Amino acid sequence: MLTTVLTISGLMFALGVAGVLTRRNIIVIFMAIELILNAANLNFVAFSRYWASIGGISPHTGEVFAVFVMVVAAAEAAVGLGLVIALYRNRGTVSVDDIDLLKW
Amino acid sequence: MYPDLQSSPWFLGAVIAFGLWAVATGSVVITAQRPVHAALALVSALMAVAGLFAVLGAEFLAGAQVLVYVGGVMVLFVFVIMVVGGGRKTAEVEPVSGVRFLAATVVVLVIGGSIVLGARSAQPAFELRPGPRAAASKDAVRAGVSRNTEDVGTDLYTRAALPFEVASLLLLVAIVGAVVLAKGRRVEQDD
């Protein structure tokens, strides 16, 4: 049972990495990162349940961790997308191929 | 909600169904030509993950997932896509035709394959069990209603109180950052 969930999360993680590596639209890259984060969250929850089944001290640690991941994701979206908009206003593009300078 | 569900074949079936859904829509996310379609697919994938959470007994997390991701983060994404003109297909520069697809496949196969193999080789004794149920604790008003929210809340505010504060600080910084980024635009216009 655990392996099923781990397989799913592994595939999602791989998809996310593939998206980050192959896409050039920075927004799509952000979305792929969300996929990766979700795969991690899934693992946290699955292991949390496993922990519960073998009688760990707190069966909800994984879920609490997942909540923090969500917080990070929300913060990342707010700042990251703000950056994307600022970038778009200045450069008129959202392709990472065109944003290769550290300073302009 | 129904304690006997997790040991039933329905449980495994639900996990697999949600998992397939998540993986299928997840692959649409990275292959869709228009960002807005990718965003829609991501919404779908996130819902599937929320479904997985719910099946695994993390109901609070499922609700938070939909509320935070779909209602908040994804609306932001769609908003930004609208601002930067997401209708147009993104120009993907490919040195060699099809190399991108090839790379994606290789990545998925290598990373995904190794993770899956690793998971498969894990101990078969791993068994998922539901968290503490209301049926066991007489405190809840209604038998059968999971105490997941209460438990996560207790954990969050006792054992994880410090990380919780740190996370709230992070959110504050993010808000300030977003405000600064948004303000920067007006400064540009004035000069």
Added chain:
Amino acid sequence: MSGPIALHWAPQAASPPPPPPVVPSWSPVELIESIGVPHGFAEYVVWPAVQLALILFVVLTAVAYLTYLERKVAAFIQARLGPMRVGPVGLLQPLADGLKLLSKEDLVPAGADRFVYLAAPVLAVTAALGLLVLVPFGAAWGTVTDINIGLLFLLAVASIGVLGIVLAGWASNSKYALLGAMRSSAQLVSYEVALGLALVGPLLFARTLSMQEIVESQRFTGLWWVAVQPLAFVVYFIGSLAETNRAPFDLPESESELVAGFHVEYSGFRWSLFFMAEYANIIITSAIAATVFLGGWSMPGLETAVSWIAGTDATTPLYSTAFTLLSIGVFAGKVLVLVYVVMWVRWTLPRYRYDQLMDLGWRWLIPVSLANILISAFAFLVAMRPDQGGLLGLVEVTKNGLWMGWAGTAYFLLVNLATFAMAAWLLAKLNKTAWSTDLHALRRVEALRRAGRLATAEEARAE
């Protein structure tokens, strides 16, 4: 019952809290089982399906008749008659409208993102109708299901509806629709915050997210949470107007500026789907308000009324049926009153401007609801029994909910009225321009602000 008491002076806290109120035990599942359907199947498949079909039928009819009601209310307010021609006093008007809309052509504008354009209204209406599963329409078997994250789930799924609106506006390939979508996304995301925070206050008292238990908690305490959380109720109501795109917050579709905003390009059935979603959302936000603040299906005297009809034996089918139907009636009554207020507001007030709407949300509703949470939580802590971590012992946390005597009730009423007054005063100090009953002062302050505005307009012209 009461533990070691140090600073304990509340006269009635010594008396043990009452047993939980009666909930009828019979359910139609037994009826279904009696014709030979296996237990699990009857309880988890057949009966919910029957309930869902009933609810969908009733709610969709209600949605259709809300449009009729809206027009009648508007007509009543505007000193005219409203629909009168189709059927007696226009009662068949929704039917005629529906037929007309169904027979219209389903247009897709040129250059639109076809898939998103066609899917958006479905998304909006699915999110709205999906919520119905969790609305506690009545006691006992009047509710489809009750999950432990009920309220959270309602808010979460309601937020999906935003995506439908935003995507509809974006996919229409029209500037008016795009502006509507932009407004909508910003508006709904900000007001969701205020809405969610406003609900935290009553949750302190209900101590659960499950919709049924929220009702039961009010039934047990004998108090509707609006009495102890008036501020939260006001914030929630304003926020729900904005969430459902109702005037004075109907900016995403404001017909005088954006023509029809996000659904300007839609026609026929897809257009009516948006309206279905809007009215279903009104029903649902009103239902949440009724559940969380107004006691849901509970009503003082409900049990007495049931016992007149069906005696006092809570296990009989008659008792259960009478109880359920009466409670559904009570709930529907509360929701209708709220819906009427929503319509009344719409036909009375002018529309806010976009920036003023944001201003109201961020500078008023969110600070107010945050302050409300803070003060309520503090007051709650102070009032709890000493052995449960409090000080005064006015309120006792029992396994069935909160138990407070008249002293506790009076205490919370006072605290929350004080909160109300304090919040109003403080925010009046903070937002001088926005809150002043002295209109002349308001105009003077505006004149100063205008000086700044004039300068920029001058610059803009100079360019």
Added chain:
Amino acid sequence: MASDTPSAAAHVFEQTEMLLNMGPQHPSTHGVLRVLLKLDGETVVDLDCDIGYLHRGVEKICEHDTYPMITPYFDRLDYVAAVNGDLVYVEAVERLMGVELPRRAEYLRVILAELQRIASHLLWLATHALDIGAATIFLYAFREREEILKIFENFTGARLTAHAFRIGGLQWDANPEFVRDVLAFLDILPGRIDEYETILSENRIWLARTVGIGVLTAADAIDTGLTGPVLRGSGVAYDVRRAAPYSVYPEFDFEIPTGDTGDTYDRYLVRMQELRQSVRIVRQAIEGLPEGSVMAARVPRVIKPPAGEVFHTNESPKGEIGVYLVSDGTNTPYRLRVRPPCFVNLQALKQLAVGHLVADVVALIGTIDIVLGEVDR
């Protein structure tokens, strides 16, 4: 914004701007006005009015019609204030011909013109409030306007293009119920105006939407050539009824309300006051209505004003409406030119709107109170 031409070139700020066509088919442009908005987000950066969708060439047509035939065209300039349009034309011709009118005719003309002003202001209130989102005021104002239209229908046979004036007086005397109807209407109207003000004047949202929106200083307003309530809202007490009195206006006691800041709210207050002042004028006129004929004694059957020219202006509900008339002694004018208040006032829109939001543009179009029939002619 999703600009139409996503040129990747480094037009940094061009990318944030969006062109929005408001009208000619738009619920808030009060007819077939097309406003071309250049927006940054929702802020108006630039604005251009495109007019002429309703152009009929009225002034040219008038050169081919006899003098009495021309009056109906003036009904249809400002078609919500037909009487005022008629009045300025017939008065211009009468001035050219030197006709002296019987006092009853003058009084009836003033009554009709002021009722028409009330009707026009009610229509303005209705649409202006509707633009800002207060839908119910619309029907309230129309309810009262309906009463005026009924009076007009009784008097002239037409509701919208009420047409009773003839060169040299009125076509008919008032119908027997006229005085009673007008008095009954005057009794209810002040209470109803109070009702509108209850809903709007101290409504927080209404204030937020109008106070400080579209500020026009007195100097700017005069420079732009604005007249009527738009000018008076900026604090200039210029009213043709006082500045260059015509008809029997000097005989009536009324005030000219002015604003002080020149914003949309001031213009709103000015018009609401004007409603009350018009009620005063009509009441005085009805009470002092003389008996006698309604047609001047010596008006020739074929009207041929002596060769010459005249420029005559009136205070229409929208502002100063003027007629420049050149006669060559024949039965058709040599040249006729209208100074339309709406056309001139519309110029101010850009001045008012730049720097405000889209939602304010509709409020500003409403506050200028234009009628495209008159703008385009």
